[in-house]
Amino acid sequence: MLRIHFTGADLAHTRIAVGPDPMWELSLSAHQLRLRGSNPFLDGWKRQVVHRLHPSGPLRARVALTLAVTPPRGYFPDFLTPFESIEGFHAGLEAVLSTPSARLNHELSMLDVGDRSQTPVIDDLRRSQPTAIAALGASMRDYHETAIAPSWDTITAAVEADRSRRVRDLADGGWAKLLNNLHPSASFKGDTLEVGRWGYETDRDLHLAGRGLLIIPSYFKEQRQLMVLADGDLPPVLLYPIDLSARLAVQAGHDSLVALIGRTRADVLEATLLSETTSAIAQRVQISLPAASKHLSVLRSAGLVNSTREQNAVRHSITPLGEKLLAGSD
Known part of the structure; x- marks a missing residue:
């Protein structure tokens, strides 16, 4: 004791x-x-x-x-x-x-x-x-x-x-x-x-x-x-x-975001918190590079993600609107 x-x-x-x-x-x-x-x-x-x-x-x-x-x-x-x-x-x-x-x-x-x-x-x-x-x-x-x-x-x-x-x-x-x-x-x-x-x-x-x-x-x-x-x-x-109730509350919020934009796209949006390249996001979410590019394009068009080119790579970061969406899911 x-x-x-x-x-x-x-x-x-x-x-x-x-x-x-x-x-x-x-x-x-x-x-x-x-x-x-x-x-x-x-x-x-x-x-x-x-x-x-x-x-x-x-x-x-x-x-x-x-x-x-x-x-x-x-x-x-x-x-x-x-x-x-x-x-x-x-x-x-x-x-x-x-x-x-x-x-x-x-x-x-x-x-x-x-x-x-x-x-x-x-x-x-x-x-x-x-x-x-x-x-x-x-x-x-x-x-x-x-x-x-x-x-x-x-x-x-x-x-x-x-x-x-x-x-x-x-x-x-x-x-x-x-x-x-x-x-x-x-x-x-x-x-x-x-x-x-x-x-x-x-x-x-x-x-x-x-x-x-x-x-x-x-x-x-x-x-x-x-x-x-x-x-x-x-x-x-x-x-x-x-x-347990705290975990359930957070999980319920994430499930709401998943219902809104889909599980994979929600995971891609969350990955942009780290301001990573397309290939790094694809690896983190465990999807193909073309699939990651497509999801990021949709998120960018919706104003949730910003993308900037760095030499031969493109780096993606979440926008304030994207952060609010994630925060709302929490």
């Missing part, structure tokens, strides 16, 4: 994150990618990412280090989810790559590396070798670009929908109602949040000691448990999986 002990000062400094945390979502999505049957709402995302990370493709090798340091079960290093990432992915990644040498060595020494091909570079990371740190940064950027960035609007919409529910709980019944409703395994009694054996099989006490708690809703968090950092001396955070 996990017990989180609050004081009055802690409750005064406890807050809910305003949106998804990119570094937590990166690490937890890497877990989900290798877990079977854990969340049916992630099946579509998983199929797309697995396709992009085909074992024989170049991307798989480039993200292998990220996958190696985020095993789907057991411990993964706290330094991968820095507090600074509340400011965004780039701030979070900079904090990861600036981790002090002693902490890198300590946390990576506890990691069970499943992919033995990555052991040499992880050993170099433990020694804070600049080439290894640069390799980790490149790998995490590639993984983020492949698995997180294309779905970021959906992730954000679902997290915001869940956060709205938590704010209502707080308004209706204070912190007791919010904490009691976070997860079936959680129970707030007196000044202690208890997370039962469903979430934690060993006893652990976390004393906030006036630091407060940052509660982070997560799109990719596994449903069966809550999560805290392994190191109790770090700024305290509590990760919880967003509620």
